[in-house]
Amino acid sequence: MPSSAKRSRQPGILTLVGPKLRSALTRIKARPETAPRGRGVLLSVAGVLCFAAAFMIAFRLVTYFKNVPEIGALLAGKLLGVAFLAFTSILLLSNLVASLSTFFLAKDLDLLVAAPLDWGRFYVAKLGETVVHSSWMVALLAVPLLSAYAIAWDGGWLFPIIAVTALVPLFIIPGVIGSAVTLLLVNIFPARRARDLLGLVTILAAGALVLFLRLAQPEQLARPEGFASLVDFIAVLRTPSHPLLPSEWASSMLMNWLTRVGDPLPIVLLWTTAAAFVVMGAALHRRLYVAGFARAQEGADEFVRGHQWSVIARRVLGRIPVTPREFILKDLKIFFRDSTQWSQLILLGVLIAVYLFNIRALPLFTGEQVPVFLITLIAFLNQGLAGFVIAAVAARFVFPAISLEGRQLWLLRSSPLDPLTMLRSKYWVGMLPLLVLAMVLTVTTNTILRASDFMMAVSVATVLAYTLAVGGLALGTGTLFPQYDTENAAQIPTSFGGLIFMLLSIALLSAVIVLEAFPVTSYLRARQAQQPWAPGVLDIAAFLAAGACCIAAFWIPLRLAVRRLNALEA
Amino acid sequence: MIRLNAVVKYYGQFPAVKGLDLHIRRGELFGLLGPNGAGKTTTMRMIAGIVAPTRGTIEIGGVDIFKDPMIAKAKMGFIPDRPFVYDKLTGAEFLRFSAALYGQEGSGVETLIDQLLDLFELTRWKDELTESYSHGMRQKLIISGAFVHRPELVVVDEPMVGLDPKSARLLKTLFRRYVERGGTVLMSTHTLEIVEGFCDRVGIIRQGELAACGTLDELRHDAAAHDAGLEELFLRLTGEHIEPDLDAILG
Numbered sequence: 001m002p003s004s005a006k007r008s009r010q011p012g013i014l015t016l017v018g019p020k021l022r023s024a025l026t027r028i029k030a031r032p033e034t035a036p037r038g039r040g041v042l043l044s045v046a047g048v049l050c051f052a053a054a055f056m057i058a059f060r061l062v063t064y065f066k067n068v069p070e071i072g073a074l075l076a077g078k079l080l081g082v083a084f085l086a087f088t089s090i091l092l093l094s095n096l097v098a099s100l101s102t103f104f105l106a107k108d109l110d111l112l113v114a115a116p117l118d119w120g121r122f123y124v125a126k127l128g129e130t131v132v133h134s135s136w137m138v139a140l141l142a143v144p145l146l147s148a149y150a151i152a153w154d155g156g157w158l159f160p161i162i163a164v165t166a167l168v169p170l171f172i173i174p175g176v177i178g179s180a181v182t183l184l185l186v187n188i189f190p191a192r193r194a195r196d197l198l199g200l201v202t203i204l205a206a207g208a209l210v211l212f213l214r215l216a217q218p219e220q221l222a223r224p225e226g227f228a229s230l231v232d233f234i235a236v237l238r239t240p241s242h243p244l245l246p247s248e249w250a251s252s253m254l255m256n257w258l259t260r261v262g263d264p265l266p267i268v269l270l271w272t273t274a275a276a277f278v279v280m281g282a283a284l285h286r287r288l289y290v291a292g293f294a295r296a297q298e299g300a301d302e303f304v305r306g307h308q309w310s311v312i313a314r315r316v317l318g319r320i321p322v323t324p325r326e327f328i329l330k331d332l333k334i335f336f337r338d339s340t341q342w343s344q345l346i347l348l349g350v351l352i353a354v355y356l357f358n359i360r361a362l363p364l365f366t367g368e369q370v371p372v373f374l375i376t377l378i379a380f381l382n383q384g385l386a387g388f389v390i391a392a393v394a395a396r397f398v399f400p401a402i403s404l405e406g407r408q409l410w411l412l413r414s415s416p417l418d419p420l421t422m423l424r425s426k427y428w429v430g431m432l433p434l435l436v437l438a439m440v441l442t443v444t445t446n447t448i449l450r451a452s453d454f455m456m457a458v459s460v461a462t463v464l465a466y467t468l469a470v471g472g473l474a475l476g477t478g479t480l481f482p483q484y485d486t487e488n489a490a491q492i493p494t495s496f497g498g499l500i501f502m503l504l505s506i507a508l509l510s511a512v513i514v515l516e517a518f519p520v521t522s523y524l525r526a527r528q529a530q531q532p533w534a535p536g537v538l539d540i541a542a543f544l545a546a547g548a549c550c551i552a553a554f555w556i557p558l559r560l561a562v563r564r565l566n567a568l569e570a
Numbered sequence: 571m572i573r574l575n576a577v578v579k580y581y582g583q584f585p586a587v588k589g590l591d592l593h594i595r596r597g598e599l600f601g602l603l604g605p606n607g608a609g610k611t612t613t614m615r616m617i618a619g620i621v622a623p624t625r626g627t628i629e630i631g632g633v634d635i636f637k638d639p640m641i642a643k644a645k646m647g648f649i650p651d652r653p654f655v656y657d658k659l660t661g662a663e664f665l666r667f668s669a670a671l672y673g674q675e676g677s678g679v680e681t682l683i684d685q686l687l688d689l690f691e692l693t694r695w696k697d698e699l700t701e702s703y704s705h706g707m708r709q710k711l712i713i714s715g716a717f718v719h720r721p722e723l724v725v726v727d728e729p730m731v732g733l734d735p736k737s738a739r740l741l742k743t744l745f746r747r748y749v750e751r752g753g754t755v756l757m758s759t760h761t762l763e764i765v766e767g768f769c770d771r772v773g774i775i776r777q778g779e780l781a782a783c784g785t786l787d788e789l790r791h792d793a794a795a796h797d798a799g800l801e802e803l804f805l806r807l808t809g810e811h812i813e814p815d816l817d818a819i820l821g
Contacts, residue, residue: 321673322670322673322674322675323670323671323673325670326666326667326670326671326675327667327670330656330659330663330667333658333659333663334656334658334659337658337699338658407654408654408655408656409620410615410618410620410648410650410654411655411668411671411715412671413618413619413620414618414619414620414643414646414648415643415668415671415672416639416640416641416643416644416671416672416673417671418640567622569620569621569622
C-alpha cells in the first residue's frame with residue numbers, strides 16, 4: 001500500500017462522536033413505531049410532574065431560607081453548596097463506571113484503536129462521551145433547583161448562561177478524575193476485575209455517602225432552636241464545605257451573581273482547574289492508555305471457589321424437580337458472582353439502616369404521654385412508606401430477572417422449558433429476600449413505634465400480601481417490557497417498563513392503604529370510646545377488597561407474562 | 571424427522587421465508603446452503619421453535635413444534651450461530667444446566683459432561699467462568715450442550731464458525747458417527763467445502779425459497795452441470811455468477 005507511509009488526515013472530534021449521536025437520534029426517532037402507545041405522553045406527564053414537584057420543594061426551601069433575616073443568603077448559599085457537593089459525589093461515582101465502559105469495553109473501540117487516530121482527539125472524544133453519559137441526569141436535576149434560585153432572587157435572563165458556565169467545568173472535572181482513576185485501575189487489574197472492583201467501590205462509596213448525609217442530620221439546619229446558641233448556628237453556616245472544592249466555587253459563582261457581588265475568582269478557578277485537569281488527564285492517557293487497553297483485552301483467570309455452598313444449596317433445594325432447581329441455582333450463582341449485582345445488597349443494608357434511623361429519630365417518646373391515635377396513624381402510614389421501599393427494591397432485583405436472560409434466550413426457547421417453570425423459579429429467587437426485607441422493616445418499625453397488637457397484625461398481613469403481589473407485578477411487567485440488549489442490570493429499572501411498574505405498584509399501594517383506612521378508623525374510634533373493637537361488615541369487605549387488589553396485581557401481569565413468553569421470538 | 575409444510579415468515583413487510591417445503595429423513599445429514607440473507611438462520615430458528623412462522627407448520631418426529639413444543643423440543647439439540655452463554659457460570663455448570671433444562675441429571679449426565687469436555691479439550695477449563703473463554707471455546711461448549719441430553723436430532727446453524735481445523739474435523743466426525751447411530755443432523759452453512767463429500771443431501775435456499783434439493787449428483791443433473799464443482803453449481807443455482815468489476819474498486 002503506497003499511501004500507508006503518509007500521515008493520514010485526522011477526523012474531527014464530531015466525526016468520532018457522530019455515530020453515537022446518530023444512534024441516539026435514531027433511537028429517539030424510532031420510538032413512536034416500536035414503543036407501546038402513549039409512551040411519549042406518559043413519559044412527558046411523569047417528567048413534568050417530577051419537575052414540578054422538585055421545583056416546588058426547592059422553591060419553598062429557597063424562599064424560606066431567603067426570608068430569614070440577616071443570614072438568608074448565607075443559608076441559601078450553604079444549601080446550594082451542599083447540593084453541588086452531592087452532585088459532584090454522584091458524578092465522580094458515575095464517571096468511574098462510565099469511563100470503564102467508554103474507554104475500555106465499548107464495542108466501537110476495536111475500530112477506533114485500530115485506526116491511525118491521534119491520541120488527543122481520541123481522548124477528548126471519549127472524555128466527552130463519558131461526561132455526557134454520566135452527567136445528563138444530574139444536569140436535569142439541577143434545572144428545577146437552579147430555576148428556584150433564579151426566580152427567588154430574580155436572576156435575570158442571563159442567569160441560564162451563568163448557570164451553564166458554572167456547571168460545565170463542574171461536570172468536566174469529575175469526568176477527568178473518574179477516567180484517570182479507571183485508567184490507573186485497568187493498568188493494575190484486568191478490565192473484568194477492574195469492573196468488579198469499581199462496582200464494589202461505587203456501591204460502598206454511595207452507601208457511605210447516603211449514611212453520611214443522613215447521620216449528619218441536615219434537618220437541624222432548618223431548626224436553629226436545636227443549637228445551644230445563635231453563634232453556634234452561624235458558625236456551622238459559615239464553615240465552608242471546603243474552599244478548594246469546585247462545588248464550592250460553583251455555588252459561590254452563582255450566589256455572587258444572584259446577590260450582585262462582583263467577584264471573578266470562582267469562575268476563573270473553575271475554568272482554569274477544568275482546563276488543567278483535562279491537560280493532565282490527556283497526559284496520563286497518552287502514557288498509560290495503550291498498555292491499559294491491551295490489558296483490558298486479557299481474560300480474567302477466574303477459577304470458581306466456594307463449591308461447598310453450591311453443594312449445600314443443592315441439598316437444601318433437593319426436593320424441587322431438577323429443572324426449576326437448577327434454574328434457581330443458576331440464578332443464585334450468577335447473582336453472587338456478579339459484583340455489580342450482589343453489591344446492591346450493601347445499598348439495601350444502608351437503606352434499611354437509614355429507614356430505621358428515621359423512624360427512631362421521630363420526636364415521639366420524649367417523656368410525654370403519646371396518644372394512641374398518633375402512634376396508630378404513624379404505624380398505618382408507615383405501611384405506605386415500607387411498601388414504597390419494597391416496590392423500589394423489587395424494581396431493582398425482580399423486575400430485571402427476565403431481561404437478564406436476553407442473550408441466552410436461544411437456549412431457553414429451544415429447550416422444552418415451560419415458561420411457567422421459569423417464572424416460578426425467578427419469582428421465588430427474588431421473593432425470599434424481598435419478604436425478609438419486608439418483615440424486618442415492618443416488625444422492627446412497629447416495635448420501635450410501640451404499635452398495638454392490632455396494628456402489628458394489620459401491618460404484617462398487609463405488607464406480606466403487598467410484597468407477594470409486587471413480586472408478581474415486577475416479574476410480569478419486566479417480562480412485558482423487557483430490555484434484552486442491556487448489559488448493565490442497574491439500568492433496566494430506569495426503563496419505560498420500570499416506570500410503568502413503579503406507577504402500578506404505587507397505585508396498588510394507594511388502593512390498599514385507602515381501603516384499609518376504613519377498618520383502622522373504626523378500630524381507632526372504638527379505642528377512643530374505650531370499647532372493644534369488633535369488625536363490621538364494611539371493615540371485613542375493605543380487608544377482602546385490599547386482598548383482592550393484591551391477588552389481581554399478582555395474577556394478571558404473570559398471566560400476561562406467560563402468554564408473552566410463549567409467543568416470544570428470540 | 572423434520573417436515574416443513576409451506577412455511578412462510580414475514581418480519582414486518584419483509585418476507586424472509588416464502589413457502590418453504592422440506593422433508594429431512596431420520597438418520598440423514600442434511601446441509602442447508604444459501605448466500606448471506608437467504609433465510610437460512612430464520613429457517614433454523616423456526617425449526618428450533620425460537621421463531622414462529624407466519625404461516626405453515628413444522629413437525630419434529632411427527633409432532634408440531636408450536637402445538638406441542640415440550641415434546642418436540644425434547645427430541646432436539648440446537649446450536650446457534652452465535653455462542654452466547656452465561657458469563658458467570660463455569661463450563662461444567664453450563665452443561666449441567668443445559669441437561670437440567672431437558673429434565674436430566676445424575677451420574678449419567680455427569681459422566682457425559684466429563685466425556686464431552688474431554689472430547690473438545692475443555693477439561694482444563696471446566697471450572698473456569700465462561701467469560702474468559704475464547705469464541706472457539708464457547709462454540710465447543712454450546713456444541714457439547716446440544717449433545718448433553720442425548721437428542722434424536724441436532725439442528726446447527728453455521729457449525730464451523732470460530733473453530734480451528736482440528737476441532738472442525740472432530741465436529742465432522744462427531745456428526746457422521748452420530749448419524750450412523752440413527753441421529754439426524756440439519757446444518758446450515760454458506761461454506762461449500764463443509765457440504766461437499768460430507769452431507770447426504772443438500773438444500774439450496776435463495777431469497778427465502780428452496781431453489782434446489784437432493785444429493786449433489788441430483789443437483790448437478792438438475793442444473794445440467796455434470797462436470798461442475800460445487801462452487802460453480804451453487805453460483806448457478808443461486809444466480810450469483812456475475813463477476814463484479816473489481817478493477818474499479820481496487821484502483
